[in-house]
Amino acid sequence: MMKTKQRALVVCPGRGTYNKTELGYLQRYHHQQQSWITQADNYRSAQQQITLTELDSAEQYSLKQHSAGDNASSLIYACAYCDFLAIDQDEFEIVAVTGNSMGWYISLAVAAAMESMDALTLINTMGNIMHQSLMGGQVIYPLVDANWQLIEGRRAHLLEMMTAINQQTDCELYISIELGGMLVFGGNELALKQLTEVLPPEQERFPMRLFNHAAFHTPLQQGVSSQAKQLLAQDLFQQPKIPLVDGQGKLWSPYSTDPALLWDYTLGHQVIGTYDFTKAIQVGVKEFAPDKLIILGPGTTLGGAVAQSLITINWLGWQAKEDFIERQKTDPFIISMGLAEQRSLIAPA
Incomplete structure (x- = not known):
């Protein structure tokens, strides 16, 4: 058998x-x-x-x-x-x-x-x-809390933030990867600088900039x-x-x-x-x-x-x-x- x-x-x-x-x-x-x-x-x-x-x-x-x-x-x-x-x-x-x-x-x-x-x-x-x-880089930020539960309103807030940054001169920011409980942003340097300045620190490691990563999966x-x-x-x-x-x-x-x-x-x-x-x-x-x-x-x-x-x-x-x-x-x-x-x-x- x-x-x-x-x-x-x-x-x-x-x-x-x-x-x-x-x-x-x-x-x-x-x-x-x-x-x-x-x-x-x-x-x-x-x-x-x-x-x-x-x-x-x-x-x-x-x-x-x-x-x-x-x-x-x-x-x-x-x-x-x-x-x-x-x-x-x-x-x-x-x-x-x-x-x-x-x-x-x-x-x-x-x-x-x-x-x-x-x-x-x-x-x-x-x-x-x-x-x-x-070209550009990537930054990771969580959509979930420490128990991997979705944080209510978090995604909408991050997307609003992205829209506001993209309205600034010479800024390009996109969603690079949907990564389970995290969003990976891809963008040019100016946009990523703006993003990391406005994102509140969380879980002692976010926002996290990925070293030697370009703005993968974006129009850049x-x-x-x-x-x-x-x-x-x-x-x-x-x-x-x-x-x-x-x-x-x-x-x-x-x-x-x-x-x-x-x-x-x-x-x-x-x-x-x-x-x-x-x-x-x-x-x-x-x-x-x-x-x-x-x-x-x-x-x-x-x-x-x-x-x-x-x-x-x-x-x-x-x-x-x-x-x-x-x-x-x-x-x-x-x-x-x-x-x-x-x-x-x-x-x-």
Whole structure:
């Protein structure tokens, strides 16, 4: 009798997930994927870039080097893709894939909408373009309280604030990412300065400016989008083998996907329009009813945003942070591969 596999929705991480504690992630977990890592290193060497192995095995973490777009993007991709390859496919059936921001590019490789080395070309190219232009930046601010409950009137107030800032000369401010219980603003320097001055400090860490991040997912990236479409051919894309949920909550299925439209979305709207990660998670669980939600490493920062997205729709009866924590203690629904104790639940050592 065949064993019933658990259905899993895979979530791919974005920028900012490879930090000091993640140094050595590839060495620590991915000896079995060494041939793939060597391929990636050879690609980087051919581009006259520092290899992923050199970055990962550095003696100490360098914020300037490890978080720079031309390095961070490919390093995070390598960690996440190798994590995906490490999932026990005898135990889990991957029913759909989604990701946050740059995680969309990773999800294209995971779902086989691109060959893994073509996805590296995409990610490395986008990382380089972003690093060279570094137009604007991002600031995060919460929509929820410490118990992950929506703060009444908070969203409307923030949107009013954004409108007022945009009425000032030379200010451009947009919603970059809907990130569970947080809003990520993207804008030019003048607008971000105005925003951080008017936002009251909260939870001892907000408003939080993201280091080495451009104004991703805003019209300020129109030049990046145009350049990417010139550099990256449509034939890098193909129909996925696993369903994808994008940053608008749209499904791309294996049989009905037009690769040309996937190319256009990935290098068009996905670059210059709001990325609704909250909606992507909510659509993913509603459409595919997974038994587990697997967040690929590196890092562990995405679990909160995923849980907050689920609390908003009362998934599994969760209404607050404590409901999530209680469930995670006994039978975790969200499994983060960046956490060693959770990783062991899904990836053979």
